[in-house]
Amino acid sequence: MRIIEIDNVSFHYKAGTPVLENVNLNVDKGEWITILGHNGSGKSTLSKLLVGLLRAKQGTIRVANVELSETTVYDIRKKIGIVFQNPDNQFVGVTVRDDIAFGLENLQVPRGEMIERIEQYAQKVDMADFLNKEPHNLSGGQKQRVAIAGILAMETDIIIFDEATSMLDPKGRNTILSMMKQLNDEGVTVINITHDMKESLYGDRIVVLKEGRILKDDTTKVVLADHKTLEKSSLEMLLPLRVLRALEAKKVDNEKVRSYLWQLSLTG
Amino acid sequence: MKNIVIGRFVPGKGFLYRMDPRTKIISLVLLMASAFVIRNFTAMFMAIGFMALLLVAGRINIFRVLSGLRPLMYLLAFTFIFQLLFNTQGDLVVAWTLHYSPLNILMVTALVMLWFFTKRHVKFKFFFFLATLVGAVALVANLRLGPAFATGTLDIYESALTTGFFIVMRLMIIVTLSTVLTLTTKPTDLNLGLESVMSPLKVFRIRTEEMAMIISISLRYIPTLLDEANKIMLAQASRGVDFSEGKFKAKIMQIVSLLVPMFIISFKRSDELANAMEARSFVPGQPRTRLHQLTWGLADTAALVVSLLALTAVITTRVVM
Amino acid sequence: MAIKFNRVDFKYKGDDKKGYLALSNISLSIQGEGEFITLIGETGSGKTTLVQHMNALLVANSGSVDIYGIKVEKQAVKKKKIRLNPIRKKVGLVFQFPEYQLFEETVLKDITFGPKNFGVPEAEAIETAQRVIRIVGLDESYLDRSPFNLSGGEKKRVSIAGILAMEPDILILDEPTSGLDPMGRNALLKVFYDIHEKLNKTVIIITHDMNTVYEYAKRVLVMRDSYLVYDGDPVDLFTTKNIENWNLDVPDILNLMHRMEQDLGITLTSRPRSAAALTNALEEVLR
Numbered sequence: 001m002r003i004i005e006i007d008n009v010s011f012h013y014k015a016g017t018p019v020l021e022n023v024n025l026n027v028d029k030g031e032w033i034t035i036l037g038h039n040g041s042g043k044s045t046l047s048k049l050l051v052g053l054l055r056a057k058q059g060t061i062r063v064a065n066v067e068l069s070e071t072t073v074y075d076i077r078k079k080i081g082i083v084f085q086n087p088d089n090q091f092v093g094v095t096v097r098d099d100i101a102f103g104l105e106n107l108q109v110p111r112g113e114m115i116e117r118i119e120q121y122a123q124k125v126d127m128a129d130f131l132n133k134e135p136h137n138l139s140g141g142q143k144q145r146v147a148i149a150g151i152l153a154m155e156t157d158i159i160i161f162d163e164a165t166s167m168l169d170p171k172g173r174n175t176i177l178s179m180m181k182q183l184n185d186e187g188v189t190v191i192n193i194t195h196d197m198k199e200s201l202y203g204d205r206i207v208v209l210k211e212g213r214i215l216k217d218d219t220t221k222v223v224l225a226d227h228k229t230l231e232k233s234s235l236e237m238l239l240p241l242r243v244l245r246a247l248e249a250k251k252v253d254n255e256k257v258r259s260y261l262w263q264l265s266l267t268g
Numbered sequence: 269m270k271n272i273v274i275g276r277f278v279p280g281k282g283f284l285y286r287m288d289p290r291t292k293i294i295s296l297v298l299l300m301a302s303a304f305v306i307r308n309f310t311a312m313f314m315a316i317g318f319m320a321l322l323l324v325a326g327r328i329n330i331f332r333v334l335s336g337l338r339p340l341m342y343l344l345a346f347t348f349i350f351q352l353l354f355n356t357q358g359d360l361v362v363a364w365t366l367h368y369s370p371l372n373i374l375m376v377t378a379l380v381m382l383w384f385f386t387k388r389h390v391k392f393k394f395f396f397f398l399a400t401l402v403g404a405v406a407l408v409a410n411l412r413l414g415p416a417f418a419t420g421t422l423d424i425y426e427s428a429l430t431t432g433f434f435i436v437m438r439l440m441i442i443v444t445l446s447t448v449l450t451l452t453t454k455p456t457d458l459n460l461g462l463e464s465v466m467s468p469l470k471v472f473r474i475r476t477e478e479m480a481m482i483i484s485i486s487l488r489y490i491p492t493l494l495d496e497a498n499k500i501m502l503a504q505a506s507r508g509v510d511f512s513e514g515k516f517k518a519k520i521m522q523i524v525s526l527l528v529p530m531f532i533i534s535f536k537r538s539d540e541l542a543n544a545m546e547a548r549s550f551v552p553g554q555p556r557t558r559l560h561q562l563t564w565g566l567a568d569t570a571a572l573v574v575s576l577l578a579l580t581a582v583i584t585t586r587v588v589m
Numbered sequence: 590m591a592i593k594f595n596r597v598d599f600k601y602k603g604d605d606k607k608g609y610l611a612l613s614n615i616s617l618s619i620q621g622e623g624e625f626i627t628l629i630g631e632t633g634s635g636k637t638t639l640v641q642h643m644n645a646l647l648v649a650n651s652g653s654v655d656i657y658g659i660k661v662e663k664q665a666v667k668k669k670k671i672r673l674n675p676i677r678k679k680v681g682l683v684f685q686f687p688e689y690q691l692f693e694e695t696v697l698k699d700i701t702f703g704p705k706n707f708g709v710p711e712a713e714a715i716e717t718a719q720r721v722i723r724i725v726g727l728d729e730s731y732l733d734r735s736p737f738n739l740s741g742g743e744k745k746r747v748s749i750a751g752i753l754a755m756e757p758d759i760l761i762l763d764e765p766t767s768g769l770d771p772m773g774r775n776a777l778l779k780v781f782y783d784i785h786e787k788l789n790k791t792v793i794i795i796t797h798d799m800n801t802v803y804e805y806a807k808r809v810l811v812m813r814d815s816y817l818v819y820d821g822d823p824v825d826l827f828t829t830k831n832i833e834n835w836n837l838d839v840p841d842i843l844n845l846m847h848r849m850e851q852d853l854g855i856t857l858t859s860r861p862r863s864a865a866a867l868t869n870a871l872e873e874v875l876r
Contacts, residue, residue, distance in 0.1 A: 037770075038770040038772060038773075039740070039741060039742065039769065039770045039773060040740060048543070051547045053543050053546060053547060074549065074551065077546075077547060077548075077549045078549060081547070081548070082544075082547045084540065084543070084544055085768070086540060088492060088537075089536075089537050089540035089541050089544065090540070090541065090544035091488070092485065092488065092541070092544065092545055092548075093488065094455075094456050094484065094487055094488050097559070098456070098559065098560075101559035102545075102548060102550070103548040103549055103550075104557070104559070105556040105557050105558060105559060106548060106549040106550045106551070106554070106556055107549055108555060108556060108557045109557060110557060111557060111558065111559065111561060114557065114559055115559070118559075134491075135488070135492075136491050136492065136495070139631075139632045139633055140632055141632070150548065151548070154548070154549070163768075166767065166768050167767060167768065168632070168797075169631050169632045169797045169836070170797055170799070170836060170837060170838040171631055171836040172632065174838075195770040195771060196771075197771075234770070234771075234772045235770070235771055235772075236771035236772070236775070238841075239841040239842065239845055239864060240845060242864050243845070243864060243867055243868050243871065246864065246865065246868040247868055247871060247872065247875075250868065250872055252871070252872050252875050252876065254875045256853060257849075257853065257855070257871070257875060260849070260852065260853055264845070264848070496689075499684065499689055500689045500690075502641065502646045502684075503682075503684040503689040503690045504690065505646055505673075505677070506644060506646060506677055506681070506682045506684070506690075506752070507677075507690065507702055507703035507706060507751065507752070507755065508674050508677060508678065508703055508706030508707045508755070509706060510673075510674065512669075524692065525692050525702075528692035529688055529689055529690065529691065529692050532688055532691075532737065533686075533688050533689075536688070
């Protein structure tokens with residue numbers, strides 16, 4: 001079932017310098033798609049278009065069969081949540097509890113239900129013991145978990161992670177990634193925006209963006225094997241594929257090693 | 269730097285902590301008004317007694333309240349001295365002849381020197397300063413050492429003393445009450461209370477909810493911004509900026525090198541924060557439910573009644589007497 | 590020895606009386622030339638605090654830090670007995686976010702800001718700026734631009750140029766590549782490596798990227814809960830220490846080597862630290 005349909009969308013801040021050009025993209029319910037792209041490829045702009053923080057200059061976006069417009073944007077935001085890159089700049093509440101409550105207050109959820117949901121989702125992201133803590137007492141990873149809880153509590157179907165792990169240390173990154181995996185297993189549609197090829201291994205599908213255009217949109221395995229596209233994309237191929245390509249260039253031909261590296265290139 | 273909190277809330281137990289912030293705000297206003305209306309000594313002493321009772325019953329550390337008064341001390345002293353010198357109503361209470369002789373002036377200089385060199389070892393600096401001041405005047409008035417080259421007079425009138433006393437007491441009561449409010453109320457509760465108390469202003473199209481949201485976000489980001497300012501200062505110090513240097517030109521440069529990054533970072537922050545809020549369905553002006561709710565208790569009603577009675581009482585006495 | 594830590598403790602003042610312990614009993618030495626050090630560890634383990642002691646931005650609560658023969662101690666700094674600027678000129682520190690330091694109208698002014706604070710004449714500072722802007726991989730046309738209209742990667746380069754212009758012996762970079770895409774990161778790492786190789790400066794990098802550590806570092810420092818738990822060779826760190834306890838990842842190259850050894854029985858004689866070296870080593874084995 002289609003949950004997001006992006007049809008021929010273009011966007012620019014200044015006329016003549018397009019940020020996104022003729023983007024077509026469909027996302028199915030429950031899918032995990034990775035949007036890969038270099039800095040300035042337009043991937044964050046795409047996420048802002050999806051939640052109506054920016055308005056497309058051309059084309060249409062439909063979320064759960066509703067076309068995004070001035071009037072529908074508020075309903076669509078109930079369906080899509082977004083976790084941004086900087087953990088500090090999306091923490092609205094004075095405490096963890098207040099922050100998770102923020103979205104619920106906006107949705108006018110009754111207080112009793114609000115309290116229940118806060119407990120439930122704080123537990124889910126493993127932050128139940130931190131409900132009274134203030135943001136400056138939390139690590140970056142913990143703040144991102146609070147952000148996730150805040151969105152989960154709003155019971156959205158789709159979560160966009162906009163470079164949500166790029167400012168975290170390895171431990172923080174790993175917890176966020178495994179949380180994404182768990183949510184996706186439970187049916188949440190995940191859109192992960194990143195420039196780290198390794199993160200794409202978790203997803204079903206990869207969309208490669210370059211300079212505002214979609215370079216490739218296919219299953220994870222197909223894209224990871226497509227060295228031509230990856231070389232064009234200004235991204236870094238996974239190490240096994242890089243080594244494989246270098247061996248090929250040196251004309252070292254060992255079938256066993258070749259197929260082994262090939263396998264690793266697709267599964268990490 | 270992370271721990272500066274506006275209003276300096278100090279966690280504690282007493283009944284004032286459990287009270288609804290609305291009660292505290294309204295009572296504060298009523299009691300402040302009462303303090304202004306008071307014009308006789310008995311009432312003023314009763315008010316002071318009431319304050320003391322409040323502090324004791326509320327289990328509030330009196331030294332904390334006093335330290336809240338400290339920055340005000342010099343203003344109070346100035347007001348009082350101003351009254352002494354320029355208020356000429358009522359009976360003459362003190363009529364001193366001031367005797368300026370070289371020896372007297374020498375004595376006063378010696379006293380000032382004594383104050384200057386010993387003040388760092390004295391605990392209550394302000395009172396020490398006051399005592400020195402009074403001592404100096406008393407010296408000039410009472411000692412007659414050697415021939416005077418000039419004389420002056422110091423006349424103090426009754427009304428100067430009483431008016432001065434009332435002004436000082438009123439200011440002290442106001443500051444003490446405000447300190448008690450901020451000391452016993454969490455900034456978030458205070459904000460919630462203010463929003464609620466101000467909500468009638470909606471009639472005049474003042475958007476109290478949004479004001480409350482702004483205050484709440486400021487409370488959230490003040491520690492972050494202070495932390496940021498600290499980092500910027502360190503980054504500039506790394507490039508040779510000496511923030512302790514006092515030359516005017518250097519100062520300007522220091523301030524610019526701190527403020528420009530501060531502004532740019534804050535703008536970026538607020539832009540991202542606005543996006544995050546909007547993405548989580550925040551729409552300015554739209555009704556919201558609230559996680560935090562204020563609960564009105566019996567104690568609140570009682571406190572409000574007492575405050576109202578106090579105001580009525582002082583007004584009545586003033587009208588009647 | 591350019592920098593010498595001797596049993597350094599440091600505590601941030603906190604909400605409660607205890608404060609927040611950021612450095613515990615740190616002893617280490619750093620040479621004034623030829624070192625390439627990476628400093629790693631979890632968020633909050635004390636990495637940034639440690640490097641801020643290296644140019645006397647912070648001063649130890651107990652113990653001492655010797656920087657180019659100047660003993661930086663609490664009392665001495667408080668009473669202004671030592672001048673800190675000569676230290677800061679020798680040990681340049683680039684903060685994580687370029688936004689913390691950029692404030693002038695043009696890139697040129699921003700780069701010459703540091704040198705001028707240290708008393709370098711304007712003409713000489715401008716010459717230096719023209720030189721360092723190329724070292725960081727930008728060209729001279731950037732000098733007239735406003736630092737605020739640059740991309741994230743360019744801002745970062747300008748902020749590094751601003752420190753390089755002070756001509757420090759030791760260059761410290763706090764998470765210089767976080768948030769950059771792989772191309773941007775690799776290009777910047779190349780810049781640091783060149784600064785280290787060609788100018789023979791000591792470079793210290795704080796990073797969360799284990800691949801950077803494995804490929805570039807000659808020496809690694811690992812911080813954990815305010816303690817310095819490792820100071821030594823990167824290969825030893827990842828092959829002999831229990832790095833999971835310190836919440837570190839295994840570098841990709843090492844990971845791939847392990848797996849090939851396990852699954853294919855291919856054992857390499859050398860310890861390749863870059864993709865190219867790994868390919869060469871494999872070529873040797875397979876031919």
